Amino acid sequence: MAALVRAGFSLAKNAIFSTSIRSISTTKHLNIKEIRTSLEGSNIIIEGVTVPSPRTELLIRPEKLNTLIENKSTESIEKPPCYMCSLGLDVKHTDVLILSQFVRSDGCMLPRRITGLCRRQQKKIGKMVTMAQKAGLMINLTPAYSKKDPKKRWNYKKFNTYFDETTIFMKRIPKPLDRFKR
């Protein structure tokens, strides 16, 4: 009932004050943006500068690799696999050069609408990013307030830890004591 009243109220409000702002753009954004702030006298200038993507030259796609196309020439699949699935790379949590492409400058994993991965790969990469951060392998991609050096961390966190990637999709991680159970 309350939702109905709210919907009716907003409809009436829109009819009276028709100040709906629509952001229409006729052309497509071609470049990624960078927001720069600069101080000029007493004015702060914030500008969005379009920058060409630094990655286009180095980008690897299965379409470019001819050998993969011959192997996977199935057109009847309803949904094409995402680029990470079709590349078929065996990524470990120690491969920081690959994992660092999926994070922001503060080490936060990018959402799926930006990475463009399938659900399974997004989950897998996200967990491996967490593993790499916990192992202290990407300390230059952390928030400003974090203790950068892993050896300065608290209690058990200051010692070296490695992870097993096969546990990523396990419902329950088996404990070492499980083999004695019946």
Add this chain to the structure above:
Amino acid sequence: MSAAKRVQQWATFARTWHVFDCKWQDPYESANIIKKYLMGMHKPIYHPMNDCGDVVVCINSREIALRGDDWRKRAYFHHTGYPGGASWTLAWELHNKDPTMIIKKAVYRSMKGNLQRRHTMERLFIYPEEKVPEDIMQNVTNQIRQIRQVPTRLDHIPEEVVKNYPKVMEYPEDYILK
């Protein structure tokens, strides 16, 4: 006997000194490898009753790596013998107190409990740092291969390599850099 055979004979019967770098190694995995060298199981003349074990020097034992949440889940049990004398020490607490203890206990537990075990353990030297006394290091003639590869930190890779490494993910067309 040819010269090569003679050297092989010496090498078989002499006590060889091996060095093992524990940096980023799982102590429980590497204990199974260290055990073989300590007991002499890597030699063709091995028999439990002949004394053919080698000496192993473990370095960097402070830098061992445990898997997952083992640092805070694995407990080491000790009992003083008195009533109420039981105590459980977590792996990270034990490692804080003595950085050589975890690898020592791992090797000790990987071997069968018999009268020989204490004598075999005498041939294991563990050092928390890379610094080893000179009189021990001068005997070392062999290095045991590590099981796991030591991972490289992203900030230790040169900036040029990171920038020119082949990229997998491309930003969307209207992405705002952060």
